[in-house]
Amino acid sequence: MARITLDSLAHSYSPAPGAEGDWALKPMSLTWRDGGAYALLGSSGCGKTTLLNIISGLLHPTRGRVLFGDRDVTDQPTAARNIAQVFQFPVVYDTMTVRQNLAFPLRNRGLPADRIAARVDAVARMIGMQDALDRRAQGLTPDAKQKISLGRGMVRQDVNAILFDEPLTVIDPQMKWELRTQLKALHREFGHTMIYVTHDQTEALTFADEVVVMSEGRVVQAGTPQSLFDAPAHTFVGYFIGSPGMNLLDAQVSGGTALVAGTTIPLAAPYAAPKGRVQIGIRPDAARPSAGEGLPFRLIRTEDVGHHRILRGEVAGAPFNLVVPEDQPILAGFDRVTLDPARIGVFVDDWRIEPLERAA
Ligand SMILES: Nc1ncnc2c1ncn2[C@@H]1O[C@H](COP(=O)(O)OP(=O)(O)OP(=O)(O)O)[C@@H](O)[C@H]1O
Numbered sequence: 450m451a452r453i454t455l456d457s458l459a460h461s462y463s464p465a466p467g468a469e470g471d472w473a474l475k476p477m478s479l480t481w482r483d484g485g486a487y488a489l490l491g492s493s494g495c496g497k498t499t500l501l502n503i504i505s506g507l508l509h510p511t512r513g514r515v516l517f518g519d520r521d522v523t524d525q526p527t528a529a530r531n532i533a534q535v536f537q538f539p540v541v542y543d544t545m546t547v548r549q550n551l552a553f554p555l556r557n558r559g560l561p562a563d564r565i566a567a568r569v570d571a572v573a574r575m576i577g578m579q580d581a582l583d584r585r586a587q588g589l590t591p592d593a594k595q596k597i598s599l600g601r602g603m604v605r606q607d608v609n610a611i612l613f614d615e616p617l618t619v620i621d622p623q624m625k626w627e628l629r630t631q632l633k634a635l636h637r638e639f640g641h642t643m644i645y646v647t648h649d650q651t652e653a654l655t656f657a658d659e660v661v662v663m664s665e666g667r668v669v670q671a672g673t674p675q676s677l678f679d680a681p682a683h684t685f686v687g688y689f690i691g692s693p694g695m696n697l698l699d700a701q702v703s704g705g706t707a708l709v710a711g712t713t714i715p716l717a718a719p720y721a722a723p724k725g726r727v728q729i730g731i732r733p734d735a736a737r738p739s740a741g742e743g744l745p746f747r748l749i750r751t752e753d754v755g756h757h758r759i760l761r762g763e764v765a766g767a768p769f770n771l772v773v774p775e776d777q778p779i780l781a782g783f784d785r786v787t788l789d790p791a792r793i794g795v796f797v798d799d800w801r802i803e804p805l806e807r808a809a
Contacts, residue, residue, distance in 0.1 A: 450642050451517040451609040453481040453504065458513035460499055466511065473499045475667045476512070481644070481659075483518075486636045488645045488653035491663035492689070497646045498614060500663070504644065505612055506530050517609050530609060535602035537615045539594035543587040547578055550586055550597050554605050568604055575635055576600045577627075591619045599628065603635055610642040617652060629655050650690055662686050678732070684799045687730045693759060693770040695730045695794075698744075702727050702795055710765035712744050717790040718804035725798040733759070733772040735792035738780050743787035746771075751779075 460474040469475070474496045481487050489497045502508035504515060506527035514523045522530050533554070541550050551572055555565045573579040576596045586594060595616065602611050613632075617625045633656055636643055647653050653660045654674040661671040662685070670682040674690075681687035687695030700707040705719040707729050714729070738746075744764050752759040753775070760771040760779075764786065771786060773779075795802050 450483050450640070451520075452483045453610060453642060453644075454514075454516040455479045455500075455504075456514040456516060458500075458503065458510050458515070460496075460503060460508070460511045472511075473666050474503075474510075475665075477668045478513075479661065479668065479671060481642065484640045484642055486633075486643045486645070486656060486658045488647060488657035488660045489663060490647060490650060490653040490660050490689075492648055495663040496666040497648075497663055499666075501612055501614055501644065501646050504610070505532055505534055531607070533602045533605055533608045533611045535598050535611070535613045535616045537618045539591060539598045539619065541586045541594050541597045541601075544585065546583050546585055547573070547589075547597055548582040551582075551600050551604055554601055558605065558607075568606070572600045572604050575603075575631060575638070577631075592621060592624050595619050596628070599632070603639060603641070606639065606641075608641065610644060613643065613645040615647055616645075617647075617649075625652075632656055650692070654690070662689065664689075680794065680801065681730070682801050684728065684730065684796050687794070687796075691732060693733055693761075693772075695732055696736065696764070696767075696769045697728045697730050697796070698764060698767055698769070700727050700729045700795075702729070707793070707795070709744055714744070714788055714793070715790050716793055716795070716804070718806055720795055720802065720804050723795065723797040723802055728796045728799075729788075730794040730796055730801075731788050731792060733770040735789040736769075736771045736786045737789075738771060738773065738783045739785045739787045740780050740782035741785065743785040746784060746786045748783070 455478060457476055457478055459472055459476045461472045463471045466472055489500060491497055503510045506525060514521050548569055551569045552565050555568060573582055576599060578596060586597060599616060617628060620628055629652060645656050659671060660674055660677055662669050664685045670677060670686045677686055677690050684697055698709050700709045702720050703722050705716050707714045707716055746762050746764055748760055748762040750761050757772050757775055760773060762769055
Protein backbone atom coordinates (compact mmCIF):
# COMPACT_ATOMS: atom_id res chain seq x y z
CA MET A 450 0.00 0.00 0.00
CA ALA A 451 1.13 3.52 -0.53
CA ARG A 452 0.49 7.16 0.07
CA ILE A 453 -0.47 8.78 -3.25
CA THR A 454 0.57 12.32 -4.10
CA LEU A 455 -0.71 14.28 -7.06
CA ASP A 456 1.75 17.10 -7.53
CA SER A 457 0.62 20.07 -9.67
CA LEU A 458 -1.16 17.68 -12.00
CA ALA A 459 -2.95 18.98 -15.12
CA HIS A 460 -4.11 17.31 -18.30
CA SER A 461 -5.26 18.32 -21.74
CA TYR A 462 -6.26 15.99 -24.58
CA SER A 463 -5.37 18.77 -27.00
CA PRO A 464 -1.79 18.68 -28.36
CA ALA A 465 -1.45 22.47 -27.98
CA PRO A 466 -3.68 23.55 -25.09
CA GLY A 467 -4.32 27.25 -24.82
CA ALA A 468 -7.62 28.39 -23.34
CA GLU A 469 -8.83 27.12 -19.96
CA GLY A 470 -11.48 25.02 -21.73
CA ASP A 471 -8.72 22.94 -23.39
CA TRP A 472 -7.81 21.42 -20.03
CA ALA A 473 -9.76 18.31 -18.98
CA LEU A 474 -7.96 18.60 -15.62
CA LYS A 475 -7.04 22.00 -14.24
CA PRO A 476 -3.93 22.16 -12.02
CA MET A 477 -4.43 20.19 -8.79
CA SER A 478 -2.31 18.98 -5.89
CA LEU A 479 -3.56 16.39 -3.41
CA THR A 480 -2.12 13.86 -1.00
CA TRP A 481 -3.97 10.68 -0.14
CA ARG A 482 -2.77 8.81 2.91
CA ASP A 483 -1.70 5.20 2.92
CA GLY A 484 -4.71 3.01 3.68
CA GLY A 485 -7.33 5.75 3.19
CA ALA A 486 -10.67 5.30 1.41
CA TYR A 487 -11.25 8.11 -1.08
CA ALA A 488 -14.00 8.92 -3.54
CA LEU A 489 -13.79 11.08 -6.64
CA LEU A 490 -17.26 12.53 -7.03
CA GLY A 491 -18.66 14.72 -9.80
CA SER A 492 -21.07 14.79 -12.70
CA SER A 493 -20.37 13.28 -16.10
CA GLY A 494 -17.45 14.84 -17.95
CA CYS A 495 -15.86 16.55 -14.93
CA GLY A 496 -12.59 14.64 -15.33
CA LYS A 497 -12.87 11.74 -12.86
CA THR A 498 -11.86 9.02 -15.30
CA THR A 499 -9.06 11.17 -16.68
CA LEU A 500 -7.64 11.53 -13.17
CA LEU A 501 -8.03 7.82 -12.42
CA ASN A 502 -6.31 6.90 -15.68
CA ILE A 503 -3.38 9.16 -14.79
CA ILE A 504 -3.07 7.45 -11.40
CA SER A 505 -3.22 4.00 -12.98
CA GLY A 506 -0.72 4.91 -15.72
CA LEU A 507 -3.10 4.51 -18.66
CA LEU A 508 -2.63 8.21 -19.37
CA HIS A 509 0.48 10.38 -19.08
CA PRO A 510 -0.35 13.80 -17.58
CA THR A 511 0.43 16.90 -19.61
CA ARG A 512 1.86 18.47 -16.47
CA GLY A 513 2.83 17.45 -12.96
CA ARG A 514 3.80 14.24 -11.21
CA VAL A 515 2.22 11.22 -9.53
CA LEU A 516 4.05 9.74 -6.53
CA PHE A 517 3.42 6.43 -4.77
CA GLY A 518 5.06 6.92 -1.40
CA ASP A 519 8.29 8.80 -2.28
CA ARG A 520 8.57 7.13 -5.69
CA ASP A 521 7.80 9.20 -8.80
CA VAL A 522 5.72 6.87 -11.01
CA THR A 523 4.67 9.45 -13.61
CA ASP A 524 6.65 7.76 -16.39
CA GLN A 525 5.96 4.19 -15.31
CA PRO A 526 3.51 1.98 -17.19
CA THR A 527 0.46 0.53 -15.45
CA ALA A 528 2.10 -2.87 -15.00
CA ALA A 529 4.94 -1.36 -12.97
CA ARG A 530 2.63 0.51 -10.59
CA ASN A 531 1.33 -2.54 -8.76
CA ILE A 532 -2.30 -1.51 -8.54
CA ALA A 533 -5.61 -3.34 -8.86
CA GLN A 534 -8.47 -1.94 -10.89
CA VAL A 535 -12.19 -2.61 -10.97
CA PHE A 536 -14.03 -1.19 -13.96
CA GLN A 537 -17.63 -0.24 -14.66
CA PHE A 538 -18.33 -3.53 -16.43
CA PRO A 539 -17.25 -6.99 -15.27
CA VAL A 540 -13.92 -8.31 -16.51
CA VAL A 541 -14.03 -12.06 -15.84
CA TYR A 542 -12.90 -15.17 -17.66
CA ASP A 543 -16.10 -16.97 -18.65
CA THR A 544 -14.50 -20.38 -19.06
CA MET A 545 -12.99 -20.30 -15.57
CA THR A 546 -14.79 -21.06 -12.33
CA VAL A 547 -15.43 -18.35 -9.78
CA ARG A 548 -12.56 -19.79 -7.71
CA GLN A 549 -10.15 -19.71 -10.67
CA ASN A 550 -11.17 -16.15 -11.49
CA LEU A 551 -10.55 -15.01 -7.93
CA ALA A 552 -7.25 -16.88 -7.74
CA PHE A 553 -5.97 -15.57 -11.07
CA PRO A 554 -4.10 -12.45 -9.83
CA LEU A 555 -2.46 -14.52 -7.06
CA ARG A 556 -1.40 -17.35 -9.40
CA ASN A 557 0.13 -14.71 -11.66
CA ARG A 558 2.27 -13.61 -8.75
CA GLY A 559 3.32 -17.19 -8.03
CA LEU A 560 1.84 -17.42 -4.54
CA PRO A 561 1.89 -20.89 -2.90
CA ALA A 562 -1.34 -22.89 -3.32
CA ASP A 563 -2.29 -22.90 0.37
CA ARG A 564 -2.05 -19.12 0.61
CA ILE A 565 -4.08 -18.73 -2.58
CA ALA A 566 -6.79 -21.06 -1.24
CA ALA A 567 -7.04 -19.20 2.07
CA ARG A 568 -7.19 -15.82 0.43
CA VAL A 569 -9.76 -16.88 -2.17
CA ASP A 570 -11.95 -18.29 0.62
CA ALA A 571 -11.73 -15.02 2.59
CA VAL A 572 -12.63 -12.88 -0.43
CA ALA A 573 -15.44 -15.24 -1.55
CA ARG A 574 -16.94 -14.92 1.93
CA MET A 575 -16.77 -11.15 1.80
CA ILE A 576 -18.51 -10.95 -1.59
CA GLY A 577 -21.04 -13.63 -0.58
CA MET A 578 -20.01 -16.16 -3.25
CA GLN A 579 -18.58 -18.99 -1.18
CA ASP A 580 -21.33 -21.32 -2.38
CA ALA A 581 -20.65 -20.56 -6.06
CA LEU A 582 -16.87 -21.05 -6.04
CA ASP A 583 -16.94 -24.09 -8.32
CA ARG A 584 -19.42 -22.69 -10.83
CA ARG A 585 -18.24 -21.42 -14.18
CA ALA A 586 -18.49 -17.66 -14.62
CA GLN A 587 -20.29 -18.20 -17.92
CA GLY A 588 -24.03 -17.95 -17.36
CA LEU A 589 -23.79 -15.96 -14.12
CA THR A 590 -25.79 -12.71 -13.89
CA PRO A 591 -24.01 -9.39 -14.54
CA ASP A 592 -24.37 -8.70 -10.78
CA ALA A 593 -22.55 -11.90 -9.89
CA LYS A 594 -19.86 -11.28 -12.49
CA GLN A 595 -19.26 -7.80 -11.16
CA LYS A 596 -18.96 -9.22 -7.65
CA ILE A 597 -16.22 -11.48 -9.00
CA SER A 598 -14.51 -8.43 -10.51
CA LEU A 599 -14.70 -6.69 -7.14
CA GLY A 600 -13.31 -9.77 -5.42
CA ARG A 601 -10.49 -10.04 -7.93
CA GLY A 602 -9.67 -6.39 -7.39
CA MET A 603 -9.30 -7.05 -3.69
CA VAL A 604 -7.67 -10.45 -3.65
CA ARG A 605 -4.07 -9.25 -3.67
CA GLN A 606 -2.86 -7.80 -0.40
CA ASP A 607 0.39 -6.31 -1.70
CA VAL A 608 -1.03 -3.72 -4.12
CA ASN A 609 -0.22 -0.02 -3.79
CA ALA A 610 -3.86 0.91 -4.30
CA ILE A 611 -7.18 -0.35 -5.61
CA LEU A 612 -8.93 1.89 -8.13
CA PHE A 613 -12.67 1.55 -8.71
CA ASP A 614 -14.31 3.22 -11.70
CA GLU A 615 -18.11 3.36 -11.14
CA PRO A 616 -18.02 -0.32 -10.12
CA LEU A 617 -21.70 -0.60 -9.16
CA THR A 618 -23.19 0.64 -12.45
CA VAL A 619 -24.41 -2.81 -13.55
CA ILE A 620 -25.56 -3.87 -10.10
CA ASP A 621 -29.27 -3.75 -9.33
CA PRO A 622 -30.33 -1.11 -6.80
CA GLN A 623 -30.94 -3.45 -3.87
CA MET A 624 -27.64 -5.25 -4.33
CA LYS A 625 -25.88 -1.87 -4.65
CA TRP A 626 -26.63 -1.08 -1.05
CA GLU A 627 -25.32 -4.45 0.07
CA LEU A 628 -22.12 -4.23 -1.97
CA ARG A 629 -21.44 -0.67 -0.83
CA THR A 630 -21.63 -1.83 2.74
CA GLN A 631 -19.38 -4.80 1.95
CA LEU A 632 -16.80 -2.60 0.27
CA LYS A 633 -16.62 -0.45 3.36
CA ALA A 634 -16.17 -3.57 5.49
CA LEU A 635 -13.48 -4.85 3.11
CA HIS A 636 -11.66 -1.59 3.46
CA ARG A 637 -11.80 -1.85 7.23
CA GLU A 638 -10.63 -5.44 7.19
CA PHE A 639 -7.90 -5.26 4.54
CA GLY A 640 -6.81 -1.61 4.90
CA HIS A 641 -5.92 -0.97 1.25
CA THR A 642 -5.61 2.53 -0.19
CA MET A 643 -8.81 2.75 -2.21
CA ILE A 644 -9.93 5.33 -4.77
CA TYR A 645 -13.51 5.10 -5.87
CA VAL A 646 -14.87 7.08 -8.83
CA THR A 647 -18.59 7.79 -8.91
CA HIS A 648 -21.18 10.37 -9.88
CA ASP A 649 -23.46 9.06 -7.12
CA GLN A 650 -23.21 11.01 -3.87
CA THR A 651 -24.66 8.18 -1.78
CA GLU A 652 -21.95 5.82 -3.00
CA ALA A 653 -19.24 8.38 -2.36
CA LEU A 654 -20.45 9.45 1.07
CA THR A 655 -21.03 5.93 2.39
CA PHE A 656 -17.76 4.54 1.08
CA ALA A 657 -15.16 7.23 1.59
CA ASP A 658 -13.36 8.73 4.57
CA GLU A 659 -12.64 11.67 2.31
CA VAL A 660 -14.50 12.77 -0.81
CA VAL A 661 -12.86 14.79 -3.58
CA VAL A 662 -15.56 16.75 -5.39
CA MET A 663 -14.76 17.67 -8.98
CA SER A 664 -16.49 20.08 -11.30
CA GLU A 665 -15.38 21.03 -14.82
CA GLY A 666 -11.93 19.54 -14.39
CA ARG A 667 -11.28 21.22 -11.07
CA VAL A 668 -11.15 19.90 -7.53
CA VAL A 669 -13.64 22.18 -5.81
CA GLN A 670 -13.34 20.59 -2.36
CA ALA A 671 -11.77 17.60 -0.65
CA GLY A 672 -13.04 16.71 2.79
CA THR A 673 -14.97 14.35 5.02
CA PRO A 674 -18.60 13.72 4.07
CA GLN A 675 -19.60 15.75 7.14
CA SER A 676 -17.47 18.75 6.24
CA LEU A 677 -18.84 18.77 2.66
CA PHE A 678 -22.32 18.78 4.09
CA ASP A 679 -21.75 21.33 6.85
CA ALA A 680 -19.39 23.74 5.13
CA PRO A 681 -19.38 23.36 1.34
CA ALA A 682 -16.51 25.42 -0.10
CA HIS A 683 -18.32 26.00 -3.39
CA THR A 684 -21.96 26.38 -4.42
CA PHE A 685 -21.53 23.27 -6.62
CA VAL A 686 -20.68 21.19 -3.55
CA GLY A 687 -23.64 22.65 -1.66
CA TYR A 688 -25.98 21.86 -4.49
CA PHE A 689 -24.49 18.46 -5.47
CA ILE A 690 -24.26 17.03 -1.94
CA GLY A 691 -27.44 16.56 0.03
CA SER A 692 -30.88 15.54 -1.10
CA PRO A 693 -32.27 17.99 -1.91
CA GLY A 694 -29.13 20.13 -2.20
CA MET A 695 -28.40 23.44 -0.52
CA ASN A 696 -30.75 26.39 -1.19
CA LEU A 697 -28.95 29.37 -2.70
CA LEU A 698 -30.34 32.89 -2.71
CA ASP A 699 -28.89 36.08 -4.16
CA ALA A 700 -28.23 38.50 -1.31
CA GLN A 701 -26.55 41.68 -0.24
CA VAL A 702 -24.39 41.00 2.78
CA SER A 703 -23.28 43.74 5.06
CA GLY A 704 -21.90 43.24 8.56
CA GLY A 705 -24.04 40.72 10.40
CA THR A 706 -27.03 40.73 8.07
CA ALA A 707 -28.06 39.59 4.61
CA LEU A 708 -30.70 41.35 2.56
CA VAL A 709 -32.72 38.97 0.35
CA ALA A 710 -35.44 40.45 -1.85
CA GLY A 711 -36.13 43.22 0.66
CA THR A 712 -36.09 41.03 3.79
CA THR A 713 -33.27 41.34 6.31
CA ILE A 714 -31.86 38.08 7.62
CA PRO A 715 -29.58 37.86 10.65
CA LEU A 716 -26.23 36.07 10.20
CA ALA A 717 -24.28 34.39 13.01
CA ALA A 718 -21.22 36.61 12.50
CA PRO A 719 -20.26 39.78 10.60
CA TYR A 720 -18.72 39.70 7.11
CA ALA A 721 -16.56 42.26 5.33
CA ALA A 722 -18.78 43.75 2.57
CA PRO A 723 -18.10 41.23 -0.24
CA LYS A 724 -17.85 42.23 -3.90
CA GLY A 725 -19.03 40.07 -6.81
CA ARG A 726 -22.11 37.83 -6.99
CA VAL A 727 -23.10 37.24 -3.39
CA GLN A 728 -25.35 34.36 -2.37
CA ILE A 729 -26.38 32.89 0.92
CA GLY A 730 -26.69 29.12 1.19
CA ILE A 731 -28.79 27.14 3.63
CA ARG A 732 -29.49 23.42 3.90
CA PRO A 733 -33.19 22.45 3.55
CA ASP A 734 -33.22 21.08 7.12
CA ALA A 735 -31.93 24.40 8.53
CA ALA A 736 -34.93 26.38 7.28
CA ARG A 737 -38.25 26.38 9.17
CA PRO A 738 -41.81 26.98 8.02
CA SER A 739 -43.19 30.15 9.54
CA ALA A 740 -46.26 32.36 9.39
CA GLY A 741 -45.64 36.10 9.28
CA GLU A 742 -41.90 36.08 10.00
CA GLY A 743 -38.93 35.53 7.64
CA LEU A 744 -38.67 35.26 3.86
CA PRO A 745 -41.84 35.02 1.74
CA PHE A 746 -42.15 31.41 0.52
CA ARG A 747 -44.39 30.00 -2.20
CA LEU A 748 -45.14 26.31 -1.73
CA ILE A 749 -45.29 24.33 -4.98
CA ARG A 750 -45.58 20.76 -3.74
CA THR A 751 -45.03 18.47 -0.79
CA GLU A 752 -43.23 15.13 -1.06
CA ASP A 753 -43.53 12.50 1.62
CA VAL A 754 -40.31 10.52 1.73
CA GLY A 755 -40.79 8.31 4.76
CA HIS A 756 -39.32 9.79 7.92
CA HIS A 757 -39.49 13.37 6.63
CA ARG A 758 -41.29 15.59 4.14
CA ILE A 759 -39.78 17.80 1.48
CA LEU A 760 -41.60 21.07 0.89
CA ARG A 761 -40.63 22.30 -2.55
CA GLY A 762 -41.24 25.92 -3.40
CA GLU A 763 -39.70 29.29 -4.19
CA VAL A 764 -38.19 32.23 -2.39
CA ALA A 765 -37.73 35.42 -4.41
CA GLY A 766 -38.20 33.47 -7.65
CA ALA A 767 -35.45 30.95 -6.83
CA PRO A 768 -36.12 27.27 -6.03
CA PHE A 769 -36.15 26.71 -2.27
CA ASN A 770 -36.76 23.43 -0.42
CA LEU A 771 -37.43 22.63 3.20
CA VAL A 772 -37.06 19.31 4.95
CA VAL A 773 -39.41 18.89 7.91
CA PRO A 774 -39.95 15.92 10.21
CA GLU A 775 -42.88 13.75 9.12
CA ASP A 776 -44.76 14.30 12.38
CA GLN A 777 -44.44 18.11 12.31
CA PRO A 778 -47.84 19.58 11.32
CA ILE A 779 -47.82 22.18 8.56
CA LEU A 780 -48.35 25.52 10.25
CA ALA A 781 -51.66 27.28 9.62
CA GLY A 782 -50.99 30.34 7.47
CA PHE A 783 -47.52 29.05 6.50
CA ASP A 784 -46.25 31.56 3.94
CA ARG A 785 -42.69 32.28 5.05
CA VAL A 786 -39.47 30.58 6.08
CA THR A 787 -36.97 31.44 8.78
CA LEU A 788 -33.31 30.41 8.54
CA ASP A 789 -31.00 29.17 11.31
CA PRO A 790 -28.28 31.90 11.32
CA ALA A 791 -25.60 29.44 12.49
CA ARG A 792 -26.12 27.35 9.36
CA ILE A 793 -26.10 30.10 6.74
CA GLY A 794 -23.05 30.15 4.45
CA VAL A 795 -22.02 33.17 2.41
CA PHE A 796 -20.69 32.62 -1.13
CA VAL A 797 -19.01 35.12 -3.42
CA ASP A 798 -18.74 34.18 -7.10
CA ASP A 799 -19.59 30.62 -5.98
CA TRP A 800 -16.82 30.27 -3.35
CA ARG A 801 -17.59 30.25 0.35
CA ILE A 802 -16.14 33.14 2.36
CA GLU A 803 -15.42 33.16 6.06
CA PRO A 804 -16.88 35.74 8.44
CA LEU A 805 -14.65 38.34 10.06
CA GLU A 806 -15.07 36.54 13.35
CA ARG A 807 -17.19 33.68 14.58
CA ALA A 808 -19.82 34.54 17.17
CA ALA A 809 -18.79 33.13 20.57
N1 LIG B 1 -9.70 10.49 -25.17
C1 LIG B 1 -10.21 11.72 -25.07
N2 LIG B 1 -9.97 12.64 -26.01
C2 LIG B 1 -10.46 13.90 -25.93
N3 LIG B 1 -11.22 14.34 -24.89
C3 LIG B 1 -11.49 13.46 -23.92
C4 LIG B 1 -11.01 12.11 -23.95
N4 LIG B 1 -11.44 11.49 -22.83
C5 LIG B 1 -12.16 12.40 -22.13
N5 LIG B 1 -12.18 13.58 -22.78
C6 LIG B 1 -12.85 14.83 -22.32
O1 LIG B 1 -12.28 15.18 -21.05
C7 LIG B 1 -13.27 15.65 -20.16
C8 LIG B 1 -13.28 14.78 -18.90
O2 LIG B 1 -13.72 13.46 -19.23
P1 LIG B 1 -13.73 12.25 -18.19
O3 LIG B 1 -14.12 11.02 -18.94
O4 LIG B 1 -12.44 12.24 -17.44
O5 LIG B 1 -14.89 12.69 -17.22
P2 LIG B 1 -15.72 11.81 -16.18
O6 LIG B 1 -15.97 12.71 -15.03
O7 LIG B 1 -15.02 10.54 -15.92
O8 LIG B 1 -17.06 11.55 -16.96
P3 LIG B 1 -17.90 10.19 -17.13
O9 LIG B 1 -18.48 9.90 -15.77
O10 LIG B 1 -18.93 10.55 -18.15
O11 LIG B 1 -16.92 9.15 -17.60
C9 LIG B 1 -14.59 15.62 -20.92
O12 LIG B 1 -14.81 16.90 -21.47
C10 LIG B 1 -14.33 14.62 -22.05
O13 LIG B 1 -15.10 14.92 -23.19
